[in-house]
Amino acid sequence: MGAGGAVAEEEATGFEVGIVVPKLSRAAAADGGEDCLARLVRELEDAGLLVERVRGVPAEFIKLSAPMGTLGRAAAEMQMKKLTYIGMELQFQWDQVAAFVTQPDGSLFSWRERFTCFRYLIYGIVNKMDSDISLKFDDKEFHWKQNESLLRRLEDEGVVKLVFPLHDEVKRKQLLRNWALNWHDFTWQPIDEVYSYFGTKIATYFAFLGMYTRWLFFPAVSGLATQLIDFGSLQWLVLPGFFIFVISWAVFFLQFWKRKNSALLARWGINYSFAEYKASANELDPLRHPLSVECVEEKKFDDAPAEKRRLQRNEWSGVLLRIRNNAIIVLGIICLQLPFELAYAHLYEKTETEALRYVLTAAYLVAIQYYTRIGGKVSVILIKYENNQGEQSSADSLIYKVFGLYFMQSYIGLFYHASLYRDILRLRQVLIQRLVVSQVLENLIENSIPYLKYSYKKYKAVHKKRQEKESPSGKSVRLTTRVEKEYLKPSYTASIGEELEDGLFDDFLELALQFGMIMMFACAFPLIFCFATLNNVTEIRADALKLLVMLKRPVPRAAATIGAWLNIFQFLIVMAICTNCLLLVCLYDEEGKWRIEPGLAAILIMEHALLLIKFGFSHFVPEEPAWVRANRVRYVAQAQTVCSKQLLRSISKLDTKWE
Numbered sequence: 001m002g003a004g005g006a007v008a009e010e011e012a013t014g015f016e017v018g019i020v021v022p023k024l025s026r027a028a029a030a031d032g033g034e035d036c037l038a039r040l041v042r043e044l045e046d047a048g049l050l051v052e053r054v055r056g057v058p059a060e061f062i063k064l065s066a067p068m069g070t071l072g073r074a075a076a077e078m079q080m081k082k083l084t085y086i087g088m089e090l091q092f093q094w095d096q097v098a099a100f101v102t103q104p105d106g107s108l109f110s111w112r113e114r115f116t117c118f119r120y121l122i123y124g125i126v127n128k129m130d131s132d133i134s135l136k137f138d139d140k141e142f143h144w145k146q147n148e149s150l151l152r153r154l155e156d157e158g159v160v161k162l163v164f165p166l167h168d169e170v171k172r173k174q175l176l177r178n179w180a181l182n183w184h185d186f187t188w189q190p191i192d193e194v195y196s197y198f199g200t201k202i203a204t205y206f207a208f209l210g211m212y213t214r215w216l217f218f219p220a221v222s223g224l225a226t227q228l229i230d231f232g233s234l235q236w237l238v239l240p241g242f243f244i245f246v247i248s249w250a251v252f253f254l255q256f257w258k259r260k261n262s263a264l265l266a267r268w269g270i271n272y273s274f275a276e277y278k279a280s281a282n283e284l285d286p287l288r289h290p291l292s293v294e295c296v297e298e299k300k301f302d303d304a305p306a307e308k309r310r311l312q313r314n315e316w317s318g319v320l321l322r323i324r325n326n327a328i329i330v331l332g333i334i335c336l337q338l339p340f341e342l343a344y345a346h347l348y349e350k351t352e353t354e355a356l357r358y359v360l361t362a363a364y365l366v367a368i369q370y371y372t373r374i375g376g377k378v379s380v381i382l383i384k385y386e387n388n389q390g391e392q393s394s395a396d397s398l399i400y401k402v403f404g405l406y407f408m409q410s411y412i413g414l415f416y417h418a419s420l421y422r423d424i425l426r427l428r429q430v431l432i433q434r435l436v437v438s439q440v441l442e443n444l445i446e447n448s449i450p451y452l453k454y455s456y457k458k459y460k461a462v463h464k465k466r467q468e469k470e471s472p473s474g475k476s477v478r479l480t481t482r483v484e485k486e487y488l489k490p491s492y493t494a495s496i497g498e499e500l501e502d503g504l505f506d507d508f509l510e511l512a513l514q515f516g517m518i519m520m521f522a523c524a525f526p527l528i529f530c531f532a533t534l535n536n537v538t539e540i541r542a543d544a545l546k547l548l549v550m551l552k553r554p555v556p557r558a559a560a561t562i563g564a565w566l567n568i569f570q571f572l573i574v575m576a577i578c579t580n581c582l583l584l585v586c587l588y589d590e591e592g593k594w595r596i597e598p599g600l601a602a603i604l605i606m607e608h609a610l611l612l613i614k615f616g617f618s619h620f621v622p623e624e625p626a627w628v629r630a631n632r633v634r635y636v637a638q639a640q641t642v643c644s645k646q647l648l649r650s651i652s653k654l655d656t657k658w659e
Contacts, residue, residue, distance in 0.1 A: 056484030058461035112556035180544035199556030223526030255621040262624035376496030519576035
């Protein structure tokens with residue numbers, strides 16, 4: 001292990017980043033000359049990083065750690081913005097470190113900020129010489145050009161295979177014990193520790209999942225009472241009353257989630273809106289060097305009309321492209337997916353035994369998963385041609401398109417049964433089969449595929465090592481270091497690709513589809529909330545185990561809210577009002593509890609009342625707690641005071657200079 005600079009007395013992070021490189025052949029290693037890997041290690045040490053080289057079975061690994069001073073100077077060079085104790089986000093300065101807010105665990109930088117600094121340091125190693133530098137690896141020789149990133153050159157030459165974050169073994173085991181394997185409290189989670197270890201986006205997902213699961217206990221108990229208790233002469237009011245309760249529950253749940261989200265952001269030192277948070281992510285881009293004042297050209301307003309026309313042209317061309325892409329998705333659903341869904345629904349009705357229906361449902365869900373993933377990959381391609389404003393806009397567009405595909409895939413068969421056969425008992429059977437089979441399949445695929453991938457890569461690496469001539473015969477080959485085991489684990493990526501989204505895309509999609517199913521068919525089967533509650537209790541621990549044991553440590557991403565998924569949940573509430581009103585019409589007309597004319601009128605009145613609840617009650621619950629709002633007002637007042645004093649001092653100095 002080596003280190004550059006006077007960092008012996010400084011606090012250092014654990015090894016948090018790994019670089020994967022091929023192993024040198026024995027002949028090259030015995031050559032004695034400096035190869036490109038030795039040059040890379042020397043440059044990393046000169047950048048102030050702590051470096052350790054590990055020779056494993058599948059490859060060689062360079063583990064990186066950094067003293068806090070190295071990270072602080074990198075953050076200052078990047079002009080990273082951090083929250084100060086007066087509530088303003090200012091450019092970080094290492095010599096003014098006491099002015100900046102620390103993290104909940106007491107550290108100066110969040111996990112995402114640390115990883116960004118690491119990437120800035122390792123990708124910021126450039127050739128500052130006046131000429132190209134010749135580098136070699138084994139028998140391969142290439143040139144490191146002037147002002148070129150060394151790591152980029154090594155990646156292009158195939159020398160660097162991967163740069164990935166490493167698990168902190170102490171913190172990982174602590175989270176395993178206190179979070180993933182802690183079943184004493186079904187929904188409790190150490191969210192602050194999850195935030196410190198995984199970053200804002202993953203912590204926000206688990207906070208939402210935990211709150212959603214806790215709130216599900218209310219409709220689960222109500223649905224259980226609705227299904228099991230006989231209310232006598234008032235039985236005809238039970239389902240409409242349960243329906244009104246469920247819609248009100250969903251509205252208040254989303255409003256109180258906004259409050260919780262704002263409280264979490266205030267606790268984590270993130271007091272700006274989602275759009276501003278994403279904009280700041282661009283400023284933290286590790287591949288961009290800080291801009292100097294001399295490089296910024298003054299804005300010219302001579303061609304304002306031409307600039308205005310250009311912006312308008314780009315705006316409307318982006319709108320037209322989105323309309324075209326959405327039309328392609330809709331046509332794909334109508335021409336390809338809809339006939340497939342209707343054929344499944346027809347076969348389901350023709351199948352006589354329940355066992356065959358379960359088999360048919362399982363085969364259908366497996367087939368449709370691959371079909372919808374193809375549609376998702378097509379959506380990713382289409383989005384590349386849209387004129388979206390930033391990465392988040394593209395991600396939101398992708399979410400809406402892919403959810404449209406899954407929405408049809410998940411619910412068209414249920415709509416078919418509900419509208420054509422008007423048989424509530426048969427619809428309940430379909431709901432149970434869909435929910436049970438889909439959840440079992442998803443959990444099985446979600447947890448088994450990463451393990452199978454890891455096992456296959458491990459077998460492949462060990463088998464290749466045994467076939468090499470340098471491996472002694474009869475000697476067992478095993479993976480002995482933690483870093484090589486982490487390297488062979490799959491990454492946390494979305495099933496449709498990692499271009500715009502990570503694995504949270506699939507996890508949020510699973511939650512949204514479940515929410516839509518239990519809400520849109522609540523009147524058909526109130527007990528469905530009990531199934532969803534049990535599933536989510538296990539989902540919390542299963543997802544935690546997946547992240548801590550089965551996958552690489554995810555790359556931290558910037559996100560302060562659940563984004564477009566919140567709009568999808570709100571859309572599903574409106575859909576639930578419409579579908580449950582139709583179910584009540586079919587149910588009460590079929591059972592003869594009232595005639596269709598007064599019954600329909602009553603349900604229409606109920607529908608309008610619930611829409612009023614949806615769009616009216618959301619304004620009764622403030623989106624942020626009073627203490628968050630009070631802190632924000634105090635921060636604004638403090639910022640104004642500081643800026644006023646600074647401005648007055650500048651004016652006084654200027655006046656003195658003129659005199």
